[in-house]
Amino acid sequence: MAFFLLCLIMRVTGCAILIALIMALSMNVNGQENQISSDIIWDTDRSHSGTITVSKGFSLTVENSVVNMEAGSRIVVEEGATLIISESEITTSNPPQGIVGFGHGIGSSASSFMIPASDYDGNFRASISPFEGGSFFGFEFIVNDDESIYGNESELVLEFDSDASDTWITVLGFPTSSVGIAGLELEFDDSNTIQIPGIDLETRNMRPYGTAGYEILSSGSVHISGSTILGGDLQLDGNTIISHTALNRSTPIMAMSNAANMSLSNVSIGWSMDDHDLRMGPSTTLSAISVDWTGGLTDRWERRVGQQMVEFSSSDVVYRVDGLGYQQSNMGSLISDQNGLGLVGSGIERVVEIGWALDSEQYSQSPIWAEEAFIITESFRTAWNPQSEVQDYGGRVAVDWNKSTIIAKAGSPDIVSWETPDILILSIDYGENLDADPNEGWRANLTISNTGSADAIVYFVCDEAQTGLRQSIGDAYVGGLVEAGDTSMFPINWTPAGEGEMALACTILTPSQLVNEDHWGGGSITTPVIDFQYSEENVAGSVVPALVAMAGVGILIGVFLIRRS
Secondary structure (H helix, E strand, O other), X not given: OXXXXXXXHOOHHHHHHHHHHHHHHHHEEOXXXXXXXXXXXXXXXXXXXXXXXXXXXXXXXXXXXXXXXXXXXXXXXXXXXXXEEEOOEEEOOOOOOEEEEOOOOOOOOOEEXXXXXXXXXXOEEEEEEEOOOOOOOOOEEEEOOOEEEEOOOOOEEEEEOXXXXXXXXXXXXXXXXXXXXXXXXXXXXXXXXXXXXXXXXXXXXXEEEOOOOXXXXXXXXXXXXXXXXXXXXXXXXXXXXXXXXXXXXXXXXXXXXXXXXXXXXXXXXXXXXXXXXXXXXXXXXXXXXXXXXXXXXXXXXXXXXXXXXXXXXXXOOEEEEEOEOOOOEOOOOEEOOOOOEEEOOXXXXXXXXXXXXXXXXXXXXXXXXXXXXXXXXXXXXXXXXXXXXXXXXXXXXXOOOOOOEEEEOOOOOOEEEEEOOOEEEEEEEOOOOOEEOOOOOEEEXXXXXXXXXXXXXXXXXXXXXXXXXXXXXXXOOEEEEEOOOEEEEEEEEEOOOOOEEEOXXXXXXXXXXXXXXXXXEEOEEEOOOEEEOOXXXXXXXXXXXXXXXXXXXXXXXXXXXXXXX
């Protein structure tokens, strides 16, 4: 109403300009970055360029309209924001036009396309060109499963006469899964030409190739219903619901975040850009009901996990990882660093789950393949188990996709089997003896327990508690074997350097390989104060032999003098 009142006030020409301006604004969004900080509705056809960001707490609704996304444009949905696409078409004027093979070689999985020679009455020359920046070097082309032709860097040329039939071209060679085919150019004798994009050719086991025209990036909520999506890159890491919708050259949908939730119902997926329709992270949740997947050599989904590490309690642990990835690859022996850390496999992103295509041979055997990998220690030696009679430590740990770091230590929930010691000084037994002669020493028995699952050869040292000076307790290092689940008693005899009241602090020597020195236990124990005094017997006993010796010397001297006289 306000608009019509404004038109009554303005001249006719001014009103027409205002109407044109409003229509232009409703049809186009400029190429700058725009932030939506309110609830916006697009309900008319329009073109969009640049980036539009839906802010947290707000929404963008596209309903009953066609939105042409210009090259490089983006819709960004922040966490806490919402994008709704209802009964609409999201398209682009430049969707991917090329095609590319899967690289599976010859046989039923070979990638091929057809030159429609029977559609034309005259002679023509067909030039097959690689996608921009590509080369056919290393390609082998098989014509109708018979003649073999090798491509060059720029093109492959075939001659056809007027009565030629449709011709299938099979592409072979390592680059066939990475170098796209842009299409055909047919040149006739009258110099007329026809361009046929690769995507318009009849194909077998090939997929689209090229760059998506636009992006929809979401960390928030996306609801798409009753719509079609063409030529877009969809990265949907929040909560996504897609129903009664067709996706063309817009997959795989990327939902890699651990917070991503994906619900698909009555969805048609065609011409996926990769060998799967949906790419998920290890913790992405999926609900798929009545989905028409791409099929063929295109799997329904893949789950992928990025770099994973394993954390041991010790450095220099030699280990391997078995069952990694679909190919069950084994990188051989690996070793933990000074922090106890090591890579799981090569440390790169890998596929850990595949939802096979419904019409594939693999699906008939098992609809879903899932990785079952294990970290297995090969050599886990420390100062507590250096000898062959003490078993190797470590064992077997399952690789959990959802963890960036696998904990390979006793008590970890991923442990399948594990053997390490757990050492503790239980007691020091001295009876009621709290005084001693420094010469004779103070005797006690130190008891060490091992509540772990592996034997250990353990030694300890003792210091004077107040000064920290190392004390003589028998040998330089006292200790020995403490078997798993058992205790061992070790006698000591403390002989300090002098008299006085002193206490003894005894400490387990832990392996230098441990990252955390007390990870396998150890600890220390301190005695009560011991009163060291030299006994009188020892003092007297030390003088009498000297007096006897002196008397003997005197007698000998007297005898010598008498004989001289």
